[in-house]
Amino acid sequence: MKIVKEEIEIDKHCSFRVFSPRLKNYFYWHYHPEIELVFVEATNGIRHVGKNISDFEDSDLVLIGSNVPHLNFDYGIATDYHQIVVQLRENFLETNIAPIPEFGPIMKLLEDSYLGLSFYGQTKEKVVEKLKQIYLRDNFFSLLDLMEILQILAVSTEFERLNKEDTRIRFFLHDKIRMGTVYHYIHENYDKNPDVNEIADQVHLSTSAFCRYFKKQTDITFTDFVNRYRINQAKTYLLQEGAISEVCYRVGYQSISYFNKLFKELVGETPSAFKRRYSTSARS
Known part of the structure; x- marks a missing residue:
């Protein structure tokens, strides 16, 4: 990977x-x-x-x-x-x-x-x-x-x-983090509780070193990355006619209010507005 x-x-x-x-x-x-x-x-x-x-x-x-x-x-x-x-x-x-x-x-x-x-x-x-x-x-x-x-x-x-600086391959050749390992771990665990300590261990770094390096390599924190992945999965489930509360729990969140707030922050609209917009598009 x-x-x-x-x-x-x-x-x-x-x-x-x-x-x-x-x-x-x-x-x-x-x-x-x-x-x-x-x-x-x-x-x-x-x-x-x-x-x-x-x-x-x-x-x-x-x-x-x-x-x-x-x-x-x-x-x-x-x-x-x-x-x-x-x-x-x-x-x-x-x-x-x-x-x-x-x-x-x-x-x-x-x-x-x-x-x-x-x-x-x-x-x-x-x-x-x-x-x-x-x-x-x-x-x-x-x-x-x-x-x-x-x-x-x-x-x-x-x-x-998309990038503010040069990200050509010479900046990634000595990458200690195998992004495939990170994606695979999150895909397998996004609906549970992804543990930064576990993924740090998988890529053979201390937790603090992993967090610093991940932020340096992607410009976002591991927690932000997990949230974006979860919300992206949530959009798919919403489009498959899943109820908002069901989707919230399905992607690993325990609070519907927090899920709604985060969804709006990342997508620009609430889950209900998102579902409504695509339902309208499908009918037209």
Whole structure:
């Protein structure tokens, strides 16, 4: 479960590849030299890029720079989903973009992608429409579509930088914490009472050393990480028509008022409002 370097093979006649991986039951904490654009359409899921750990609803569109560690976006998704991934050949920037002055904005976009860039709004809508069309095109017209996608992203203001600092692989090579072990432990215990002492022992650190290191590696505390994981699971159960009180206990909370407060803090609305919004969407 330690971090893995993915070896990507791109057809020798192409400068990029487009595919739809399905790895939802597999923890894949990995990196690769290729820049990657990921679109995933799902009710909700976990986003972990560099140090940033967050979640998404409905869909996510993220540009991930070269050698930035990230978790597969479909990890743990319990509902139907669709995913499109575009991977640019390792020398794509140097050979296809840098020599052409008109591609200046795209060059800056790809250079900035080491922070992880999450796009939203009309930008996401336009790009997703074009991503879904790429499958229907031959290599030449797919390349034209890709360049248009990159230009849309390059001039957009509808994005969020996921990391505040460089999180490329050299910062993770000596990582004493195997994130796969942490995720696996929380997945097995989130509905009980995850014990920081137990997971610290599993990764061979003292509890205080584990807490300091985990905060340094993810910018959040272990307790925050557990709460986010629990609330992400709660959203899935709520969408499966679970009663709020039942879901509260199912994900490990003993106080409904605390669950409601934490859910609103992390999601931006109460569990009842969340259920109502998705029930309305399903009927319309």
